[in-house]
Every structure is written in C-alpha cells, then in structure tokens.
Amino acid sequence: MFKTVIGLEIHAQLSTPTKAFCSCPADTFGDTENTAICPVCTGQPGTIPVLGEETVRLSVMSALALNCQVSEISCFDRKNYFYPDLPKGYQITQYFRPLARNGFIEVRVGNGRKSHIRINRIHIEEDAGKTIHEGASSISASGKQGGTLVDLNRCGIPLVEIVTEPDITSSREARLAMESIRDILRYIGVCTGDMEKGALRCDANISVINTRNGQSSNRVEVKNINSFRFVEKALDYEYKRITQAMKDGKEVVKETRTWDLASKTTITMRKKEEESDYRYFPEPDLPPLRITGSYLEEVKKMLPELPDEKIDRFMRDYALPEHDAVVLVSDKELSGFFEETVKVTQRPKEVSNWLTGDLLRILKERDMTVGQSELVPDHIVDLLRLLDSRTISISVAKEIFSECVRLGKMPSNIVEEKGLQQVDDEEEIESAIRQAMKDNPKAVDQYRAGKKAVLSYFIGAVMRRTKGRADPAVAGSVARRLLEDD
Amino acid sequence: MDKSVLKKSLEELTRSELPLESFYRERISRFNGEINAFTEVREANTDCHEGPLKGIPFAAKDNIHSRGFRTSCGSRMLKKYYSPYSATVIDRLGRAGACLIGKTNMDEFAMGSSTENSCYGASRNPWDTRRISGGSSGGSAAAVSAGLIPFALGSDTGGSIRQPAALCGIVGFKPSYGLVSRYGLTAFASSLDQIGPLSRSVKDALDVMRVIAGRDPKDATTVGAERELFDHNLEPDLSGKKLAVPKEVLEYEGLDGRVYGSFMDMIERIRQEGGIVDEVSVPSIKHVVAVYYLIAPAEASSNLARYEGTRYGFSELSSSYLRSVGITRDMGLGEEVKRRILLGTFTLSSAYYDAYYSKALKVRRILDSELSALFGDYDFLVNPTCPVIAPKVGEITDPLVFYLMDIYTIAANLSGLPSISIPAQPADNMPVGFQITGPRMKDMDVLSTGAAVEAISPFLKDGIAPIPERWDE
Numbered sequence: 022m023f024k025t026v027i028g029l030e031i032h033a034q035l036s037t038p039t040k041a042f043c044s045c046p047a048d049t050f051g052d053t054e055n056t057a058i059c060p061v062c063t064g065q066p067g068t069i070p071v072l073g074e075e076t077v078r079l080s081v082m083s084a085l086a087l088n089c090q091v092s093e094i095s096c097f098d099r100k101n102y103f104y105p106d107l108p109k110g111y112q113i114t115q116y117f118r119p120l121a122r123n124g125f126i127e128v129r130v131g132n133g134r135k136s137h138i139r140i141n142r143i144h145i146e147e148d149a150g151k152t153i154h155e156g157a158s159s160i161s162a163s164g165k166q167g168g169t170l171v172d173l174n175r176c177g178i179p180l181v182e183i184v185t186e187p188d189i190t191s192s193r194e195a196r197l198a199m200e201s202i203r204d205i206l207r208y209i210g211v212c213t214g215d216m217e218k219g220a221l222r223c224d225a226n227i228s229v230i231n232t233r234n235g236q237s238s239n240r241v242e243v244k245n246i247n248s249f250r251f252v253e254k255a256l257d258y259e260y261k262r263i264t265q266a267m268k269d270g271k272e273v274v275k276e277t278r279t280w281d282l283a284s285k286t287t288i289t290m291r292k293k294e295e296e297s298d299y300r301y302f303p304e305p306d307l308p309p310l311r312i313t314g315s316y317l318e319e320v321k322k323m324l325p326e327l328p329d330e331k332i333d334r335f336m337r338d339y340a341l342p343e344h345d346a347v348v349l350v351s352d353k354e355l356s357g358f359f360e361e362t363v364k365v366t367q368r369p370k371e372v373s374n375w376l377t378g379d380l381l382r383i384l385k386e387r388d389m390t391v392g393q394s395e396l397v398p399d400h401i402v403d404l405l406r407l408l409d410s411r412t413i414s415i416s417v418a419k420e421i422f423s424e425c426v427r428l429g430k431m432p433s434n435i436v437e438e439k440g441l442q443q444v445d446d447e448e449e450i451e452s453a454i455r456q457a458m459k460d461n462p463k464a465v466d467q468y469r470a471g472k473k474a475v476l477s478y479f480i481g482a483v484m485r486r487t488k489g490r491a492d493p494a495v496a497g498s499v500a501r502r503l504l505e506d507d
Numbered sequence: 508m509d510k511s512v513l514k515k516s517l518e519e520l521t522r523s524e525l526p527l528e529s530f531y532r533e534r535i536s537r538f539n540g541e542i543n544a545f546t547e548v549r550e551a552n553t554d555c556h557e558g559p560l561k562g563i564p565f566a567a568k569d570n571i572h573s574r575g576f577r578t579s580c581g582s583r584m585l586k587k588y589y590s591p592y593s594a595t596v597i598d599r600l601g602r603a604g605a606c607l608i609g610k611t612n613m614d615e616f617a618m619g620s621s622t623e624n625s626c627y628g629a630s631r632n633p634w635d636t637r638r639i640s641g642g643s644s645g646g647s648a649a650a651v652s653a654g655l656i657p658f659a660l661g662s663d664t665g666g667s668i669r670q671p672a673a674l675c676g677i678v679g680f681k682p683s684y685g686l687v688s689r690y691g692l693t694a695f696a697s698s699l700d701q702i703g704p705l706s707r708s709v710k711d712a713l714d715v716m717r718v719i720a721g722r723d724p725k726d727a728t729t730v731g732a733e734r735e736l737f738d739h740n741l742e743p744d745l746s747g748k749k750l751a752v753p754k755e756v757l758e759y760e761g762l763d764g765r766v767y768g769s770f771m772d773m774i775e776r777i778r779q780e781g782g783i784v785d786e787v788s789v790p791s792i793k794h795v796v797a798v799y800y801l802i803a804p805a806e807a808s809s810n811l812a813r814y815e816g817t818r819y820g821f822s823e824l825s826s827s828y829l830r831s832v833g834i835t836r837d838m839g840l841g842e843e844v845k846r847r848i849l850l851g852t853f854t855l856s857s858a859y860y861d862a863y864y865s866k867a868l869k870v871r872r873i874l875d876s877e878l879s880a881l882f883g884d885y886d887f888l889v890n891p892t893c894p895v896i897a898p899k900v901g902e903i904t905d906p907l908v909f910y911l912m913d914i915y916t917i918a919a920n921l922s923g924l925p926s927i928s929i930p931a932q933p934a935d936n937m938p939v940g941f942q943i944t945g946p947r948m949k950d951m952d953v954l955s956t957g958a959a960v961e962a963i964s965p966f967l968k969d970g971i972a973p974i975p976e977r978w979d980e
C-alpha cells in the first residue's frame with residue numbers, strides 16, 4: 022500500500038491597480054511588450070521600491086479568507102539570482118517573517134465530506150518579467166544570440182504565495198484544493214484566478230510512503246503547472262512514476278520536475294544539487310510591514326461571505342443538494358442571481374435546476390457570464406408562473422428560456438408574440454391523433470396487438486403538429502382513449 | 508532665520524563681475540585638469556527657479572542621478588549610462604533655485620577611500636596634488652576645497668563624505684539615516700547610504716540640508732515630520748556641552764601622531780570654551796570595521812547584481828546568458844568592486860550566513876545599545892575623522908589599510924547617526940578633520956556644535972574654509 026503526501030505552493034497575482042512597488046499599471050495582459058514599465062520596475066540604478074497600500078490590503082484579505090493568523094510585523098527579504106527577466110538581480114519576497122501563518126481550508130471532496138487542508142504560510146512577493154524564446158522550443162538560458170527577448174510588463178506585479186502543509190492525499194484532492202483556493206480568492210476579489218493568463222500558478226511537492234515498511238520516497242517538486250487539469254495529471258503521473266521506482270527498489274531522486282505538455286509526462290528540470298543558493302537577506306529598502314489590530318478589523322469588514330460558508334447556507338436555508346449548492350456558489354454572480362430569484366419565487370430547487378442546467382450550458386456555449394447575459398430574475402419568475410398555469414409546456418419553456426438569455430424578453434411576451442400557449446383543447450389534440458392514425462395504420466395495429474410503447478409515437482406526432490405546445494400528458498391520455506375505443 | 512551665509516561667502520569669493528555660474532565654470536576649466544574633480548561639466552539650465560539658493564551652482568557625486576546627465580558611478584560599467592530620471596535631492600535643489608553644473612569623481616560605486624578606484628583616475632588633493640583627495644566622495648571634496656564649486660553633494664556609507672572633507676580641509680556632513688531621500692542615489696549598501704553636503708562652512712551645510720531633507724514618498728526609509736528639524740538658527744555654544752572620546756579611538760595603533768596632536772589641540776580649545784570632555788569606553792567600536800565589511804559588501808553584492816549587461820551599461824555577449832553576465836561583470840567592474848561582491852556573496856551564502864552576516868547584525872545591535880547608553884550621559888561623541896593625513900596617490904596598495912582608515916567614521920553609519928567633520932589644526936600643511944557625532948535626529952545640535960568648533964578652529968579664515976593659495980587667484 023502506498024500513501025501519497027502532497028503539498029501545494031500557489032502563486033496568485035493580486036488584482037491591484039498598480040504594481041507592488043511602483044505606480045505602473047498591474048493589469049498588463051495583452052499590452053505591447055515593455056510599455057508598462059518605469060525606472061523602478063526595470064531596476065535602473067538608484068531606484069527604490071515602495072510598497073503599495075492595495076498590495077497590503079489584498080494580501081491581508083487573502084490571509085484572512087484562508088483563516089491565517091496575520092503577523093503584526095512581517096518583513097521583506099531579497100532572493101538573489103541571475104535571470105534575464107529579473108532586472109534587479111533579486112526578487113523581493115518575505116522569507117524570514119511572512120505576512121501570515123497557520124491557516125486552513127475545508128475542501129469538499131464529495132458526498133458531503135470535507136478535507137481539512139492546513140496552510141503553512143502566506144507571503145507577499147513580486148512577479149518577474151517574461152522571457153520569450155524566439156524560435157526555441159524549450160526554455161533554456163543558453164539560447165543563441167538574439168534568440169531570447171524579455172518583456173518586463175509583468176515585472177513587479179504583486180503576488181501572494183500560499184503554501185499548504187503536506188495534508189493532501191491524492192491528485193484529485195490536490196485539484197479540488199487548488200480550485201477551492203481559486204474560488205476563495207475570486208470571491209474576495211483579490212485575484213482573477215485565471216490560470217491560462219498566469220494569474221494563478223501552482224507548484225506541487227509530492228512524496229510517497231510505503232505503508233507496509235514505512236519507507237518514504239524523496240520529495241519531488243513539480244513546477245509550472247498552469248491548469249487545474251494538469252495539477253491532477255502531473256501528480257497522477259508522478260504517483261505512478263514514484264511508486265514504480267519504489268517497487269523496483271530504485272531511488273527516487275530529490276529534484277524539480279516540470280509538466281511537459283507535449284509528452285503528457287513530467288520531465289527533470291533540475292536536480293537538487295543544481296539548485297542555486299538564493300542568499301536571502303533582509304531587504305534594506307523596505308521597513309518592516311506593521312499590521313495593526315484595527316487595520317485587521319477594517320479589512321475583516323470588507324470580506325464577503327466565503328464559498329464554504331455559503332454552500333453550507335444554501336444547503337441549509339434552501340434545502341439544496343450539495344451538488345447544486347457547490348455549482349451555484351462556484352460562481353459568485355450566479356449565486357447572487359439565484360438568491361435574488363428565490364427571494365421572489367421561494368422555489369429554490371426549481372430555480373437551481375434552471376440555473377445549473379440550462380443557463381450554465383447556454384453561457385458556456387456563448388462564452389459569457391450571467392452578468393453579460395440578458396437574463397434577469399423576473400424572467401425565471403415569469404417562466405415558472407407560465408409552467409404552473411400550464412400555459413406552456415416544458416419543451417417550450419426551454420426554448421423561451423434560451424431567448425430570455427439571449428434577448429432579454431419577458432417569457433409571457435414571447436408566448437404572446439409567437440402564440441406558444443399550450444394546447445389543452447382536446448378537440449385539437451384528438452384531430453391530430455386521428456390524422457396520425459390515418460397516416461400510419463400499421464402503428465395502430467401494433468398498439469392494438471399489445472405493443473403499448475407505440476403510444477409515444479402518437480404523442481410525438483401531436484407535439485409535432487402543435488409545434489410542441491400540447492401537454493404530453495393530455496396527448497397521451499387522449500391517444501390511449503382513441504386507440505383503445507375504436 | 509539667518510540670511511544664507513552661502514551667498515555671503517560667494518560674494519566674497521566672486522570678486523569678478525561675472526555671473527556665478529560663469530565664474531565657477533571658468534575656474535573649473537582652468538583648474539580641473541590638475542585636480543580631476545569633475546567627470547562631466549554641463550551648461551546649467553539658465554532659467555533657475557526662484558528659491559533660497561537661486562542661481563547658486565552646485566555639483567553632485569557621480570552616483571546621484573540627474574535626468575540627462577551621465578551617471579557613471581566611476582565605473583566602466585556605467586560610463587555611457589545617461590539617467591532617465593532625477594534623484595529627489597536634485598529635484599529639491601533645482602526647485603530651490605540651485606543649478607547642477609557638474610558631476611564629480613568617486614571611487615567605483617563608492618567603494619574606496621581615495622577615488623583611486625575610479626575609471627577616471629584619482630582626484631587630486633588641492634592642498635598637495637601628489638596626494639589623494641580621500642573618498643569615496645573625493646571629487647566633491649576636491650572641487651569644493653579648491654573653490655571650483657560652492658558646495659557639492661556626496662554620499663556617505665562608511666565615511667565617504669566626512670573622510671574626504673577632512674583630508675581636503677572642508678566641512679562634510681552625514682545626516683541621520685532617513686533624513687535625506689536616497690531615491691536616485693545609486694545604492695552601495697542601502698542600510699548605510701546617506702546623501703549629505705560638502706561645503707566650506709557649517710552654515711552652508713545647513714542651508715543645503717534645509718532644502719534636501721524631508722520625507723520622500725519614493726523612499727520608504729525616510730522618516731516623517733523632520734523638515735522643520737532644520738528650521739532653526741545655529742546656536743554655536745560649547746559651554747556645558749558634554750563630549751565623550753572613546754578610549755578605543757585614542758588607543759588605535761594606526762592613529763598618526765600628528766592627527767592625534769591636532770585632535771588634542773581642538774579638545775583643549777573646547778575645554779577653554781567651557782566644554783566638558785571625558786574619556787569613555789565603547790567596547791564594540793573595536794569591531795566596527797569587521798562588522799562594516801560584512802554588512803556593506805553583503806548588501807552591495809545584491810545591489811550591484813543588476814549590472815549584468817542585459818538592459819543597460821557595458822555588455823559583452825557570450826554563448827549563454829550566465830556566461831555573458833560573467834564576462835560583462837568581469838570586464839565592466841573594477842578589482843575592489845569585485846572583491847567586495849565576492850566577499851558579500853560569500854557571507855550571505857546559506858552555509859555561512861549565521862556565522863558571518865547574522866553575527867554582524869548582532870554586533871550592530873550591540874553597538875546601537877552601547878551608543879544609546881553613551882548618549883544618555885553625553886551630548887556628543889568626538890574623535891578624529893580619519894586616523895591619518897592624506898596619503899600620496901598610489902602609496903597604499905593593501906586594501907586592508909584603506910579599510911582601517913574608515914575606523915572612526917563607520918559607527919555613525921552602522922547606527923544611523925548624524926555626524927560632521929570640521930577642519931581642525933592642520934598637520935604638516937595638510938588638513939585634519941575633527942568629527943562630532945550626535946544622537947539620532949539631533950542633526951541640528953550636531954550642526955550647532957560643529958559651528959562652535961568651526962569658530963575656534965585655527966584652520967578657518969573669516970568663518971570659511973580657506974582655498975589653498977595655488978587655486979586662489
């Protein structure tokens with residue numbers, strides 16, 4: 022038996038208006054290279070970093086949302102290494118005294134169970150620039166002359182690094198933990214959580230213990246994982262690789278590996294002994310960061326309800342199944358929309374069905390958010406009313422709903438305009454069935470010979486003739502009557 | 508408040524009818540060839556701002572940035588680097604009406620005590636051009652001493668303002684750490700660096716401090732509400748002042764007997780004015796050089812990492828990034844700078860951090876507490892600024908001998924204290940400096956007492972440091 026031990030290091034870009042230590046804009050995704058730069062973030066001689074207030078506020082919010090204890094005094098340090106995208110030759114980080122420690126998250130792993138994942142520390146640091154290797158397929162600093170370009174737009178954007186304890190026991194749990202942290206950071210508005218754009222990045226440490234003999238493998242670090250899927254895949258791959266090595270009696274090398282997109286495997290990035298000595302020491306340009314109790318109180322007041330609490334509340338107050346609550350809450354806007362709607366209709370499960378089913382499917386197809394769509398709570402209220410009064414059938418309702426999302430018209434207006442009222446006039450249904458019986462005498466014979474399933478053919482025929490406006494239940498009973506009578 | 512003495516001294520100096528700037532520019536072109544104080548001289552902006560220093564030309568050490576000026580830091584690495592922005596001190600002086608007309612020579616990246624480590628060669632001591640001007644702000648000291656400029660800015664990390672001021676016979680002031688913005692000062696050791704004035708009188712230094720001191724949003728280590736600190740008149744009065752002389756200073760075997768003589772002469776004069784001078788013990792003073800040469804190179808190794816040729820400065824390309832960095836730095840940086848980078852890289856390495864860097868920080872804290880205790884009983888700490896008179900150019904080749912020259916100036920940097928060097932009784936016709944160090948933020952008291960010492964110094968003439976005859980024409 023093998024037991025997996027996984028810890029995560031998550032880097033989240035903070036959504037501040039400016040970079041961490043200068044006044045350059047921080048939202049530079051898609052900007053022309055080297056346009057959001059200044060003497061400070063390009064490391065001109067004589068410049069000095071100054072910590073921005075928003076960086077402090079957003080990192081303290083992150084720490085509180087992840088249940089951490091925020092240090093009254095934390096300090097900045099320099100991490101020294103040479104790389105073309107690191108203009109000062111060091112990165113400002115918090116190594117010796119981080120912003121916050123001892124937090125935790127509760128990760129929902131399904132069936133109402135939660136895993137308690139501890140957070141070791143959260144600290145503030147600055148992002149590096151981007152190295153662009155022209156015409157080279159792999160990342161190596163040994164590119165030919167002129168082959169490597171540097172873009173410093175990203176350089177100096179504030180990050181929080183969130184380090185979990187090795188409490189995670191499977192690759193799936195790692196992905197869920199990662200998603201849960203993303204949801205929390207998005208909820209409190211400190212990070213877009215967009216892994217594709219690099220706003221959220223993940224490194225994972227994994228080791229495996231053989232529970233029979235208590236032997237543990239060396240720890241392997243997997244770096245640069247840039248999607249939630251790859252977190253799971255890379256760790257699955259590593260688990261197999263490490264356990265195989267342990268079974269074969271081979272040594273698992275302590276090293277840093279990286280997820281390789283092409284081969285769908287992890288490959289060696291550098292061995293332990295190749296790792297540089299970062300020569301951490303206190304950053305003399307930045308005084309210690311002091312977080313007072315009153316400041317903490319102030320920031321606490323800004324924190325919205327967090328996803329986990331909200332899921333619990335949705336299950337409790339609206340009697341929703343966990344799955345519904347999780348899906349609704351994973352999107353802050355959607356959960357707000359849900360609550361607004363339920364305030365009027367008091368029919369949470371039905372509203373949830375519309376939102377988690379049809380709405381999410383349509384939004385995904387159209388690549389938009391609920392806020393970008395035309396849908397308003399009144400549309401759903403109206404739609405439910407039309408269904409209650411049996412004015413429309415469920416299939417018509419689905420069609421109308423899609424129009425609400427796209428065009429924002431009231432369902433009753435659409436019904437009116439297009440004449441979509443449900444047909445409950447039995448005469449019209451009867452004539453439709455008689456027509457169908459005439460068109461397909463073979464089906465009539467089959468039914469009368471005992472093949473009752475043929476009934477659905479007649480119901481379908483009615484629906485077609487009435488363009489879906491007939492109530493299938495009524496159509497069924499009328500068809501049964503006619504087929505059995507004659 | 509007094510009218511600026513700076514202006515009065517200028518009036519005495521400028522016997523010609525020329526505008527100030529042309530007067531000094533003419534002197535620079537006549538004498539700089541021999542003294543080698545300037546690295547660059549430029550037409551100043553003619554329309555100076557209105558302000559307390561209107562029309563007064565000044566020079567800045569070549570590690571202080573001014574937009575459009577070259578800022579070489581005395582290094583081949585930055586010999587062609589033109590600053591894209593201006594230091595806060597330059598902006599402030601500009602707004603006060605002063606005009607920057609030149610940059611002055613220095614030891615490469617301020618590492619040195621003689622300006623011999625400059626890619627421009629050594630600046631010469633105006634009192635004897637065979638001798639060094641001191642360093643690292645040697646160009647600033649030589650320029651002011653020879654009357655090529657009314658005042659100059661320098662930077663002081665371990666004595667780099669006060670030591671050359673002492674060797675060239677002028678006033679050099681290092682303010683309390685945090686009083687003057689370092690924004691735009693090329694960093695050497697950030698926790699020790701401080702900009703300050705070199706001038707021919709204490710009053711001139713005060714006039715400059717009034718303009719350049721003050722909190723700066725661009726430098727988080729500047730402290731608040733201190734601008735008013737200098738909104739006082741000098742009160743030169745020695746009577747009843749309690750001065751402490753650490754016996755560790757007098758017992759130092761490297762102290763030149765002539766310098767000792769000049770120092771004791773000044774002590775005697777102070778006593779005659781009613782000052783109380785006691786010998787005390789500050790045991791950690793014996794360790795300041797060791798502590799300094801652990802902390803300063805460590806910070807420097809990190810501060811100078813940016814000079815690797817990718818974005819600006821000297822660059823030599825090779826087969827890989829790291830190789831290019833290696834060659835660029837090997838060719839672009841001088842011997843002393845490389846020595847200190849290696850030293851700092853070593854002391855910060857994880858294997859030696861605890862043994863060296865961490866221990867040095869501990870001793871730094873002990874020094875702090877010993878000095879705080881001392882300032883509970885005494886107003887000031889006094890000692891010779893430099894244990895020797897200016898050596899000849901090329902005379903000293905052992906870096907350790909230079910390192911030990913900083914022995915009396917370093918403590919003020921390690922503890923962030925205000926400290927001033929005042930010209931005292933010369934020795935063998937060479938200037939000697941008398942140093943006064945005070946408690947943190949007591950800069951005005953240090954200047955006042957400096958003015959009192961200046962008033963009784965046999966060196967000064969009419970309250971101003973004299974220009975050597977050779978240049979006084």
Ligand SMILES: [Zn+2]
Pocket residue numbers: 040043044045057058059060061062063177
């Ligand atoms: Zn910037």
